[in-house]
Amino acid sequence: xxxxETVAGAEKPGVNVNAPPxxxxxxxxxxxxxxxxxxxxxxxxxxxxIWGAMNGLGVGGTEDPNLINAANALLYAFMTVTCFSxxxxxxxxxxRWTLAIGSLGYPxxxxxxxxxxxxxxxxxxxxxxxxCGISAGFFWSVEGAIATGYxxxxxxxxxxxxWLTFRDLGMLVGGAISLALNHKTGQKGQVGxxxxxxxxxxxxxxxxxxxxxxxxxxxxRDDGTRIDAPRGLHWRVQAKEVWQLARSRSILLLVPxxxxxxxxxxxxxxxxxxxxxxxxxxxxxxxxxxxxxLGTWIGGSLVDLPWTRNRKTRAITTYILVATINSATWIWxxxxxxxxxxxxxxxxxxxxxxxxxxxGVYMFQYVSLGMVENYIYWCISNLxxxxxxxxxYTSLLRGIETAxxxxxxxxxxxxxxLIATASINLALWFIALPFSYFATLQVVHQFDKTxxxxxxxxxxx
Numbered sequence: 001x002x003x004x005e006t007v008a009g010a011e012k013p014g015v016n017v018n019a020p021p022x023x024x025x026x027x028x029x030x031x032x033x034x035x036x037x038x039x040x041x042x043x044x045x046x047x048x049x050i051w052g053a054m055n056g057l058g059v060g061g062t063e064d065p066n067l068i069n070a071a072n073a074l075l076y077a078f079m080t081v082t083c084f085s086x087x088x089x090x091x092x093x094x095x096r097w098t099l100a101i102g103s104l105g106y107p108x109x110x111x112x113x114x115x116x117x118x119x120x121x122x123x124x125x126x127x128x129x130x131x132c133g134i135s136a137g138f139f140w141s142v143e144g145a146i147a148t149g150y151x152x153x154x155x156x157x158x159x160x161x162x163w164l165t166f167r168d169l170g171m172l173v174g175g176a177i178s179l180a181l182n183h184k185t186g187q188k189g190q191v192g193x194x195x196x197x198x199x200x201x202x203x204x205x206x207x208x209x210x211x212x213x214x215x216x217x218x219x220x221r222d223d224g225t226r227i228d229a230p231r232g233l234h235w236r237v238q239a240k241e242v243w244q245l246a247r248s249r250s251i252l253l254l255v256p257x258x259x260x261x262x263x264x265x266x267x268x269x270x271x272x273x274x275x276x277x278x279x280x281x282x283x284x285x286x287x288x289x290x291x292x293x294l295g296t297w298i299g300g301s302l303v304d305l306p307w308t309r310n311r312k313t314r315a316i317t318t319y320i321l322v323a324t325i326n327s328a329t330w331i332w333x334x335x336x337x338x339x340x341x342x343x344x345x346x347x348x349x350x351x352x353x354x355x356x357x358x359x360g361v362y363m364f365q366y367v368s369l370g371m372v373e374n375y376i377y378w379c380i381s382n383l384x385x386x387x388x389x390x391x392x393y394t395s396l397l398r399g400i401e402t403a404x405x406x407x408x409x410x411x412x413x414x415x416x417x418l419i420a421t422a423s424i425n426l427a428l429w430f431i432a433l434p435f436s437y438f439a440t441l442q443v444v445h446q447f448d449k450t451x452x453x454x455x456x457x458x459x460x461x
Contacts, residue, residue, distance in 0.1 A: 041166030049170015069413035076406030082137025102139025103206030114196035144394030149387030161300025175286030262404025295370025
């Protein structure tokens with residue numbers, strides 16, 4: 001698979017040929033790749049996980065979806081800029097501090113929703129959105145680079161699932177808190193004040209968790225290889241590396257899939273807020289996390305667990321499953337949305353005639369999201385072994401994703417009829433489908449290349 005040129009002195013991404021044998025190094029758990037994934041997962045739990053829980057309540061749990069959709073569009077607009085600047089920031093201050101600083105804006109976003117819910121102040125909502133957007137761009141670029149670049153090659157599917165599961169657990173815990181506090185509220189409206197107070201308290205922990213992260217040179221992989229993530233590059237060298245990567249076939253094939261994944265994120269929360277009662281929204285926030293974890297682990301397990309020895313077979317089988325479930329989900333979503341736009345129901349779990357199909361399709365949207373997210377990051381993780389290179393991959397692609405999210409929330413804030421949004425979601429998926437297939441073939445080609453290099457090394461020895 002095509003890669004940008006590595007920096008001078010790095011003969012092979014992810015491997016330091018001068019590294020001492022693994023037997024000469026005393027293994028320490030908090031330097032292991034597993035511990036690093038647990039740290040970045042814990043940060044994902046406290047920051048974007050709880051943020052997702054709030055939006056899982058239906059556009060932030062407020063009574064005005066247009067305000068929150070507009071704030072989220074602003075958030076993602078700022079986030080797009082800072083996502084693209086991730087390689088330069090990480091080059092200056094390192095992975096640990098980029099992750100820590102990236103978590104600081106999330107509690108301000110929650111505080112803005114809390115103040116608006118209490119006093120209807122709009123300015124703090126926008127202030128929190130801007131602050132969160134600036135910091136979250138750094139967070140998104142670096143967390144993806146850590147999750148894809150730190151682990152050993154044969155563990156990436158499961159470790160990616162572990163990272164994403166922590167984020168989904170943030171949604172699950174947040175949904176459980178909301179459901180416990182609002183389970184008696186059987187009408188539409190806004191969630192209680194205490195819900196936001198709990199969210200803010202959890203999100204403040206992200207900064208301190210990030211400080212537990214090891215720097216790339218300190219990490220101890222099980223196979224004894226060292227992580228190549230040089231710092232101190234001149235900004236022109238960094239720009240050249242990013243530009244070469246942006247033009248590569250690997251990036252271009254993944255762009256439609258990332259745009260699709262970003263665009264669709266505005267729809268589920270708006271759909272939930274539009275039709276569901278408060279307690280049903282709390283249940284939706286809780287259960288969406290459960291099924292998203294399920295989807296994440298299905299995708300991560302299929303590509304990693306040796307149910308067949310052929311990695312190419314595992315990759316293509318996973319792609320077919322993701323494509324099938326996602327296609328069926330959005331066709332069903334358009335059908336349900338078309339019915340709801342005529343009947344305009346108030347969906348509550350007390351009425352199974354509308355709750356069953358309405359809630360069921362919402363669950364499948366999150367199963368599909370979990371499977372797609374794990375799959376696209378698994379594709380990225382096989383492009384390079386180096387976090388120094390991965391920060392460029394993730395910054396580029398997550399920048400594209402956040403731009404799509406900004407446009408999606410902006411369009412939804414107009415507001416736009418949900419039947420139109422659901423139909424566009426379906427169309428974008430079928431546009432991305434062939435590109436994602438060829439991206440899969442690129443990964444398969446990389447497997448062949450890696451196996452050939454390994455066989456050549458064995459013959460040389």
